[in-house]
Amino acid sequence: MSLAETLGPRRQRSRSETAEHALRRDIVLGTLAPGAALRELDLAQRFSCAQGTIREALMRLSEDGLVTRRARRDTHVAAANPDDAQELLCIRRDIECRAAIRVIESRDDSLLPDLETLMQSMRLAALQGDEYTLMEYDRGFHLRLFEAAATPVVEPVLFRCLLHTQRFKILNSEPESRNLQDTADRHLSILESVAARDADGLTRALSHHIATIVDFGPEVFAAGESSEP
Amino acid sequence: MSLAETLGPRRQRSRSETAEHALRRDIVLGTLAPGAALRELDLAQRFSCAQGTIREALMRLSEDGLVTRRARRDTHVAAANPDDAQELLCIRRDIECRAAIRVIESRDDSLLPDLETLMQSMRLAALQGDEYTLMEYDRGFHLRLFEAAATPVVEPVLFRCLLHTQRFKILNSEPESRNLQDTADRHLSILESVAARDADGLTRALSHHIATIVDFGPEVFAAGESSEP
DNA sequence: AATCACTGTATTATTGATAATGTCAAGATT
DNA sequence: AATCTTGACATTATCAATAATACAGTGATT
Known part of the structure; x- marks a missing residue:
C-alpha cells in the first residue's frame, strides 16, 4: 500500500488519495500545526470533491495517528508529544x-x-x-x-x-x-x-x-x- | 475509542459502528474465516444501511488489520499467519x-x-x-x-x-x-x-x-x- | 499458439442532498 | 447562584443514485 506509492511509476491517484497525501505532507512537515482543526466541508471545497471523499482521506490519516477524529464533533491534527x-x-x-x-x-x-x-x-x-x-x-x-x-x-x-x-x-x-x-x-x-x-x-x-x-x-x-x- | 466501548454504559451505536463491531466479532471468533470475501453492497443489505456506511466500517477494520482492502477491487478477511x-x-x-x-x-x-x-x-x-x-x-x-x-x-x-x-x-x-x-x-x-x-x-x-x-x-x-x- | 482490442459484468469510488448529533449561549426555573 | 430548557448553528453521518475502474471472456489479428 504505502510501498507501491514510493516504488514504481506513480499511478494515477484517486481524489481521496490526492487529499490524503497532501494532508499527510502538510501534517508531517508541520505546515498544519498540531491541534489545527480540519473541517470536512472546507477540505472538500479546497480539493474540489465531495465531503465523503475527504472523509475517507481523513479516516486514513486517522489510521496513521496523524489526525484525531471525534464522531459527530470534529477533526484535529494530532498532538506530537x-x-x-x-x-x-x-x-x-x-x-x-x-x-x-x-x-x-x-x-x-x-x-x-x-x-x-x-x-x-x-x-x-x-x-x-x-x-x-x-x-x-x-x-x-x-x-x-x-x-x-x-x-x-x-x-x-x-x-x-x-x-x-x-x-x-x-x-x-x-x-x-x-x-x-x-x-x-x-x-x-x-x-x-x-x-x-x-x-x-x-x-x-x-x-x-x-x-x-x-x-x-x-x-x-x-x-x-x-x-x- | 476502543476503551469507551468497554468501560461505562454502552452508548448508542451508529450504524457503521454496529456493523464494525459485528464484523470484528465474526472475524476474531473465526465465524468469518481468513480469506472470506466481503462485498460492500451485500453487507449494506445485511445491516440495512447504505454502502458508504459499510465502507466506513470496513475501513476501520482495515485499520486493525482484520480485513485487507484492494482499491476498486475487493475486501477480504485478513490471513492469520x-x-x-x-x-x-x-x-x-x-x-x-x-x-x-x-x-x-x-x-x-x-x-x-x-x-x-x-x-x-x-x-x-x-x-x-x-x-x-x-x-x-x-x-x-x-x-x-x-x-x-x-x-x-x-x-x-x-x-x-x-x-x-x-x-x-x-x-x-x-x-x-x-x-x-x-x-x-x-x-x-x-x-x-x-x-x-x-x-x-x-x-x-x-x-x-x-x-x-x-x-x-x-x-x-x-x-x-x-x-x- | 500468442497477443491484442473490445465488451459486459462485478465492484468500489464519488457525488450532492438530507438527517442526525453535538455545541453554545440566552433565557427560564428552581 | 445554580441548574435546566430552548433554539440557532456548526459539524459529521447517512443515504440513494451515478461514475469510474478492474477483470474475465470473446473474437480478431498476427
Whole structure:
C-alpha cells in the first residue's frame, strides 16, 4: 500500500488519495500545526470533491495517528508529544532488528535491486533539496526491507512508527540543521549488509541507524528496556 | 475509542459502528474465516444501511488489520499467519512492559477502580460463558492500564496487538481447551502490582501474563531479541 | 499458439442532498 | 447562584443514485 506509492511509476491517484497525501505532507512537515482543526466541508471545497471523499482521506490519516477524529464533533491534527515519539522509536528499532534475520533468510530476488533504486531516489531527492520526497523514499526503503520479513499485519505498525519519528524530527529541529545528503547516505551500511547477507551486520546497522535519527539525549533506549540490563 | 466501548454504559451505536463491531466479532471468533470475501453492497443489505456506511466500517477494520482492502477491487478477511502473531506478541510485551514504569508513576486516580470494574466484568462474562465479551473486557483492561502511560499514538498499536493475539489464540486452539474463568483470573497479579504501586512487580506480572497467552513452544521470545543475549 | 482490442459484468469510488448529533449561549426555573 | 430548557448553528453521518475502474471472456489479428 504505502510501498507501491514510493516504488514504481506513480499511478494515477484517486481524489481521496490526492487529499490524503497532501494532508499527510502538510501534517508531517508541520505546515498544519498540531491541534489545527480540519473541517470536512472546507477540505472538500479546497480539493474540489465531495465531503465523503475527504472523509475517507481523513479516516486514513486517522489510521496513521496523524489526525484525531471525534464522531459527530470534529477533526484535529494530532498532538506530537515526545513520549509517543520515543516509544515509537523503540518499537521501530525492535521491529526492524527482529525482522533482520527473516529478511536475510528470505529469498526475495527483487529486494536488493529495489533497495538500490530507492537509495538512488533518496539521493536525487536530497540533491534537489526536496525533503518531503526524501522522507517518502526513506519510508519506502525501510518498508521494502521489512516486506521481506513477510509479516504483513506488522507492516502498518512500522509505517506509523516511521511517520511519527519523521514528524517529530521535523517539528523539533531547525531546517538548516538537517543535511539531506547525509540522511540519504546513512542508508548505505544497511544496503551493504543486505548485499552481504549478513544478519548480525544488518541488525547492528539498523540499530545504529535508528538510534541516531533523533537526539533524545544520552539515555535513549537506556530506560525501560524489555530484556535484562 | 476502543476503551469507551468497554468501560461505562454502552452508548448508542451508529450504524457503521454496529456493523464494525459485528464484523470484528465474526472475524476474531473465526465465524468469518481468513480469506472470506466481503462485498460492500451485500453487507449494506445485511445491516440495512447504505454502502458508504459499510465502507466506513470496513475501513476501520482495515485499520486493525482484520480485513485487507484492494482499491476498486475487493475486501477480504485478513490471513492469520503465525509469524505475524508471534511478532505482535513480542511487540505487545515490549510496549506493555516499557509502559509499566510510567503507569506506576502516573497519578491516575480512576485507574485502580476502573481496572477493578473491568476485572469484575471479565469474571461475569466468564461465568456466563460469553467468550467474546470476555475478550472485549480483556482488551479493555490492558488498554485502560496503558492509557495511564499517556502515549496516545501508541495505543492503537497495542490495540492491534491485543486483537491479533486473541484472534490467533481462537483460531489455533479448541474451545474446550480454553478456561474462561482462568483467563479472567490471570489478570489478578497485574491488578495487585498496580494497587501496590510496584513497577518491577507489574513488569514481571505483565511479561509472564503475555508470555503465557499462546503456546508457541519453548522458544517464545528466545530468538531475535532486541537487546544483548 | 500468442497477443491484442473490445465488451459486459462485478465492484468500489464519488457525488450532492438530507438527517442526525453535538455545541453554545440566552433565557427560564428552581 | 445554580441548574435546566430552548433554539440557532456548526459539524459529521447517512443515504440513494451515478461514475469510474478492474477483470474475465470473446473474437480478431498476427
